[in-house]
Amino acid sequence: FxxxxxxxxxxTAGRYLPEVSDPSEYSLDAPVNVxxxxxxxxxxxxxxxxxxxxxxxxxxxxxxxxxxVYLVSGALPQAFDCGLFDLIKxxxxxxxxxxxxxxxxxxxxxxxxxxxxxxxxxxxxxxDLTAVLSVLSYSECIDSYADYYEAHHEYALTDGKTISVxxxxxxxxxxxxxxxxxxxxxxxxxxxxxxSDLVYTLDKTTVDALLLQ
Numbered sequence: 001f002x003x004x005x006x007x008x009x010x011x012t013a014g015r016y017l018p019e020v021s022d023p024s025e026y027s028l029d030a031p032v033n034v035x036x037x038x039x040x041x042x043x044x045x046x047x048x049x050x051x052x053x054x055x056x057x058x059x060x061x062x063x064x065x066x067x068x069v070y071l072v073s074g075a076l077p078q079a080f081d082c083g084l085f086d087l088i089k090x091x092x093x094x095x096x097x098x099x100x101x102x103x104x105x106x107x108x109x110x111x112x113x114x115x116x117x118x119x120x121x122x123x124x125x126x127x128d129l130t131a132v133l134s135v136l137s138y139s140e141c142i143d144s145y146a147d148y149y150e151a152h153h154e155y156a157l158t159d160g161k162t163i164s165v166x167x168x169x170x171x172x173x174x175x176x177x178x179x180x181x182x183x184x185x186x187x188x189x190x191x192x193x194x195x196s197d198l199v200y201t202l203d204k205t206t207v208d209a210l211l212l213q
Contacts (some may be wrong), residue, residue, distance in 0.1 A: 007079040008037065013070040014058055020069045026060035027051035028069070033080050049077050090141050091196050094176050096133035098168035104211055125212070132209045133165065138200035139188055145197055155181035155190045155199060162194070163210050180207060 021082040023029055033048040050060035050069075058071040101116070102109045107127060112118050117129045145151035152158045161180035166173055181190035181199075188201040 001090075006036075007076050011072055011076060011101060013061075013072055014056065014070040016068055016182075018068040022166075023050070023062060023069070026062075026069055028060060028062050033077055035080055039161070047076075047078075050118040090200075091136065091193050091198060093136055094165075094167060094169065094174070096136070096165055096167050097154075099133060099165050100168065100173070101166035102129050102133075103164040103171065104162075127209065127212050132206070136202075136206060136210070139203055140189070140200055140201045142184070142190070142201055143199040145199065151197075151199065152179070152181075152192070155192070157190070157192050157199075161211075167183060178210075179212075 002063050020026070028048050031048045032052050033049045035049070037045045037047070039045075040098070044064075045063040048062045048064075050062070053071060054057050054201065056071065058066045058073055059077050061070045061072045061076070062068070063070070068146065100111055106121050109117050109125060112124070115125045117123050117127065143155075149158070157179040159181070162177055163180070164175060164177040166175050168174070179192050179194055179196035183190070183204075184201045189204055189207045190199060190209075191202045192199045
């Protein structure tokens with residue numbers, strides 16, 4: 001959020017066009033963005049960003065209460081070219097380089113004395129789970145919910161597909177679990193960290209690797 005406030009506080013105009021009679025000439029009737037700033041006293045100011053000037057590469061900006069139009073740099077529209085979920089503080093993925101145990105599909109895997117991952121019988125497996133976990137990264141945050149059960153039912157996150165990792169954090173054992181839901185599209189699966197109120201997508205290739213498929 002701080003970068004957005006910074007851009008708002010540093011707006012400077014390269015040029016001012018007073019008393020514009022037809023805002024549509026500058027695409028202010030079909031703006032690329034509309035920013036409403038609400039102050040602590042409840043008053044509001046609306047900034048309407050129109051077309052880009054093809055010569056100067058600046059954008060046309062109109063401020064509520066002012067009939068004129070300003071030309072401003074592209075920094076402001078670029079900073080605000082984001083969706084709601086781009087502004088949400090997402091869940092960090094832990095550092096799993098110290099992982100000691102892994103559970104998926106009802107099976108438990110752990111490291112032997114040489115650092116190799118093995119099944120419950122002590123037989124080494126072909127998948128390097130440490131390598132798989134090291135590249136685990138959400139593709140996109142797609143939802144935030146207030147009702148845990150409703151959201152998890154909607155995304156099939158209650159169907160029992162969960163992977164869990166035990167790892168060392170600050171010298172102590174910690175556990176992290178991820179619920180896997182239904183497909184989001186052809187290349188992504190819906191997931192949510194256990195205990196979080198956010199829903200993400202994760203690449204199917206990563207999910208298959210996590211499930212040792």
